Amino acid sequence: MISRRDQVLGYVLLSIAAIAALAPFVGVVILALGEPGQIAPSLDISQATHFGNFGDVWNIASFGASMKASTIITLTIVVVSVVLSVPAGYALALAHFPGRSAIFFLFVFGLLIPLEAMIIPLYFDMRKFGLADNYWSVILPDIGFSVAFGAFWMRAFFMGVDRSLTEAARLDGANSLQTLMRILLPLAKPQLLTLAVLFFVWNWNDFLLPLVMLAGSEIQTAPISLVYFQGQHTTDFTYLAAGALITIAPVVIIYILLQRSFTRGVLSGAVKD
């Protein structure tokens, strides 16, 4: 049914779109490797040999400390949120208790609330409990946002599980926890991986929350370091390009390694940015 001409046209159009998506990144890589300190750096690929730029920026913007802080914060959020989302989604899908749908709708409601509508009390109220200017001041709220999506996501998976599986486990004498751990979790591995990848990407990229919650401390996440560095080196585009690449590197690496998991997450309508 599909003509050869349409086929070729399809490739051409998709290639144009892919080039439009990738070209700025290619430009930034060439820029980052150029000679530093120029006002209007030219994109000359033969000059793109200054690999030391990454080391310079790493030191000037103290990316060492901020990449470490971002890693600790993000991985803690990912692990805790996945661990809390699984039983929540399980109960919302397969347990029967009064208020179950109300709790489910409460979580869905949370997916719609923007951080902007929470950030002010978070800043002032957490401060009262000594939960400001430290890792926890970012980790705890991000776990709160993440589990709202995670419970929703895992519930959808558990709803789709064949009931005869859980019933068989029960007849076999397994209690609800054993059913979850031994029967359902092994089946859920792809969904768990997708959830972890989504949590990682969202939380690594997060900016407003750490900007506000860590404002009074020395702790910076990678995006914060990049933005502060830009504030001091507004037009040093070569170094800024190197800083941008350092900031996005972990997400890009994870994305390329686990891109199947990520695509599945977005394609199934992961309704959260």
Next chain:
Amino acid sequence: MSTEAALANTPVGGGRLRTSPSSVAPGEPRKIGYAYVLPALVMYVLFVLAPFIHTIFLSFFSWDGIGPQEFVGLDNYKDIWKSPVFRSSFVHSIVLIVFYAVIPLLIALLLVSIMNRSKIRGLTFYRTALFLPYIVAPTAVAVIWRWLLSPDGPINSGLTAIGLGALTRPWLGDFTFALPAVGVVGTWVMSGLVLVLLLAGVQKIPTSLYEAARIDGAGAWWEFWAVTLPGLRYEIAVVLVLTVTAALRNFDIIYVMTSGGPGTSTIVPSYLVYQQAFIVGSLGGAAAIGFVLAVMIAVINYVIARIGGTSS
């Protein structure tokens, strides 16, 4: 005792123990469900719901963060309506929705209809490329585009090279063009995502519908209008939810690229919340803007979901 053995011995559906017609199997977990939900629920209530409710509460007060809180009723909301800057921030949001949601959707629909369901080999590669702008940190995207749009940057050099030197300008410093320039960044971030989602959707439309349309003598335009567009209803709803929400919540890009400037020409509610709360110290007003933003997002998402016929 192995579970495989148990599975093998259980009739499919396991219906023989079911005594009532309800869908609740007798042995499924009941009250213990609370214990499973509780940890996630506590984190959610403490760090999402409680601050949100506190924001609504604060929006009825005048507060500088240090002194006493003074009840002012709806004054903060009236200010949003009366202040030209606050009001313009919501107008800017609507302009950005065009760039983040409408234009990417039109580009993707155009490509999808021209491509006419051709089977693409190497789709994985194209997907990886098209998603990339969407998954990297918006702060880094903003840094990259500040360079692209800078006075001596690639966009201006490109315009000069093709003889359109008259169009060059310091895009982000221009009162008229800063907002569209920021919008173009949104178009770049969102288009690939929208295209991939629609490409996946169009493959699911049954070929028989297209064949029927052709037998009826439908032209390309009618085929698109009668088959492709209705078939993509769900995907279009999903991408609109993602893109519209992103357009309304573009704090990172505005903060890094323009900080709302020049003047207030790129100010958006998301940035105003931060500015009013943590720079100006007008917390009640900031809380009111945050709440209005939340209501806007909820209402728009609700409308999209209703039109798209989706429940989640």
